[in-house]
Amino acid sequence: GAVVSQHPSRVICKSGTSVKIECRSLDFQATTMFWYRQFPKQSLMLMATSNEGSKATYEQGVEKDKFLINHASLTLSTLTVTSAHPEDSSFYICSALRGRGRQETQYFGPGTRLLVL
């Protein structure tokens, strides 16, 4: 299947600092990418939809000024957690949309585990 990578795989930062997470589609171009967050023992929660060359669309309750998303190319989307706090500690997962119509499929990255101290 298609390959989506994320970097870093895990990060520990101090409260108040910013953290950038990269999501890359390695073998296909993705006009649309998505960012999810997953807390322990819970399911994935959609945070935002990222479209190449335009502003991201955020889900209700997700602060766009805190979670900055940039989708500057067809293979790269970044999520920056600004002024991180311990409650932002979570598993962040990106995905990229590949194909159209019947073949349209979402492929997920391996996730980034963020711990804010």
Add this chain to the structure above:
Amino acid sequence: DAKTTQPTSMDCAEGRAANLPCNHSTISGNEYVYWYRQIHSQGPQYIIHGLKNNETNEMASLIITEDRKSSTLILPHATLRDTAVYYCIVRDQAGTALIFGKGTTLSVSS
């Protein structure tokens, strides 16, 4: 609100077929059924998807009832590595994100 209903958990013996059910009684005509699984601490893995016909690939088979109100994912010969949370998701519009429910935790034991 979730568009699908899945059992919370299931057990399967290694080497046997694992049949995971999913109810999606409100599915509309242009909605696809997608199956993903998530192994602990990893991103979800795509398994298979279909519209109305049965589908098979190297990982699994997807059986969709004629009225499309339910489906079953079949792992023909379960292994210990198939232990994961399995998500059945109905997606309504092209280009939109998958919305995850709670899924079914499948435990495969020897």
